[in-house]
Amino acid sequence: MADRSFLDWPFFETRHRELSAALEDWCAAHLPVDHGDVDAACRGLVAALGQAGFLRHSGAAEGEALDVRSLCLIRETLARHDPLADFAFAMQGLGMGAVSLFGTPGQREWLDRTRTGRAISAFALTEPGAGSDVASTATLAERTPGGWRLTGEKTYISNGGIADIYVIFARTGEAPGARGLSAFLMPADCAGLSVAERIEVIAPHPLARLKLDGVVLPDAALIGRPGEGFKIAMSVLDVFRPTVGAAALGMARRALDEALARVHRPRAGGGALADHQIVQGHLADMAVRVDAAALLVYRAAWTKDMGAPRVTREAAMAKLYATEAAQEVIDAALQLHGGDGVRHGTAVEALYRDIRALRIYEGASDVQRVVIARSVLG
Incomplete structure (x- = not known):
């Protein structure tokens, strides 16, 4: 049994200790899962974590803030029992983090689905030529009547190929470098979005290179304002x-x-x-x-x-x-x-x-x- 005396540290409140105990019991009963089919395993984990109520911590309800201590406790506990379960939980939070922090009421309808395990999310930032250097993002978002047209490529996207919704970052050109990027909410069934490659890595999880060939999004897909990406x-x-x-x-x-x-x-x-x-x-x-x-x-x-x-x-x-x-x-x-x-x-x-x-x-x-x-x- 891992040391849990840290839960007595003054960083935590009673609700955090109760959350940790409940998740510990759930993990003991449900983890690890079979990793033979990683896509199926992740879909199953998202559904199970949603049904158990733990995914509600992955995003913030309207008017509330994300509880980062809860996020950390959940990720620590899941990773100790089964790192793939941690991955499944983490991507529901990271994938919809922009919507939790900046989303409109309409965009938050997707958050309601990811927080209950009814949809899988992804965070599409990295590109072949822009990894840690986000300011070098080359994916282009051009204005169209009533919306935007996105062209480019994203790579090493976690949940790529199984996600239902992506938060994607593209260059809208308000200023050079980092100041000219914007964030968009992009459903996986958009015309022009394709999985160009599934990427195999040393610890398998769903990972893909995505191609955007003129994906058309409405103005309502923009998260925040242009240039705030x-x-x-x-x-x-x-x-x-x-x-x-x-x-x-x-x-x-x-x-x-x-x-x-x-x-x-x-x-x-x-x-x-x-x-x-x-x-x-x-x-x-x-x-x-x-x-x-x-x-x-x-x-x-x-x-x-x-x-x-x-x-x-x-x-x-x-x-x-x-x-x-x-x-x-x-x-x-x-x-x-x-x-x-x-x-x-x-x-x-x-x-x-x-x-x-x-x-x-x-x-x-x-x-x-x-x-x-x-x-x-x-």
Whole structure:
């Protein structure tokens, strides 16, 4: 059983502890799921999480704010039990984050569907030539009578190919660079939208390259105002970057649990690995990294929930440290398993593959370092 004493920290309220306990019980009964058909697994997870009521936390009801501590607790718990379940939950939140924060009443009808598991959402920002450099976005949105015409390409889009609704970012040209982007709500059945490629990665989940060949959207699809796309994207990432750290934290806790179980196992020659001081040293380092990551993640979440308009520095620190630390904790856990650590199908082997992408998506680690450095220098 993973350490849950952190729930007594002053970051949390009674409702957070009750949410954590309810989700823990649900996870024990329903996770992990069969990953054989990843698309089907994700559809099933979204439906199940919606039916259980947990997806209501993925978006904000009208007039309310997202509770980032709840988002982080959910992602940490799901990731500890089954990283694919974390992915399914996270994309419902990230995918519709722009609508939660900036959407009109009409656009929020989609949010009602994603928060109940009746629709799957996606966040379409990355392009072949614009990953961490959002200002280089090339997808073009041109004015038409009563709407917009979008042409371009997006890649590494999570839920690409199974999403019902996309939030997509395109260049509308109000100013050069980041100031000339806008955000749009795009249903998956739009004419001109196609899945050009399904992308296979080391920890499989639905991922695709999308092609937009003259997709026509009405004016009502515009989220916010023209030229506010970069601000919208960064506001969404401000909320969801700490939750990436939370997911990494959940994986690190699972790895530490697996390592503890392994080193207590009796050995043929007598004693156990846990008897050796060098092993104890590794476990100590792992435990420190887990707690330090938790403090940074929940500081960022608490700060946002307390009303801070932006938590860019705190979010960057949480994502950077938690994802990098989790990679180290999982690597140490695998090492303590010896040959069994690299055997396909073991928990630590799966975690080793699952953690790697978290150091890249929603702003790679080096991007977070730049964000933090600018804050410090400023």
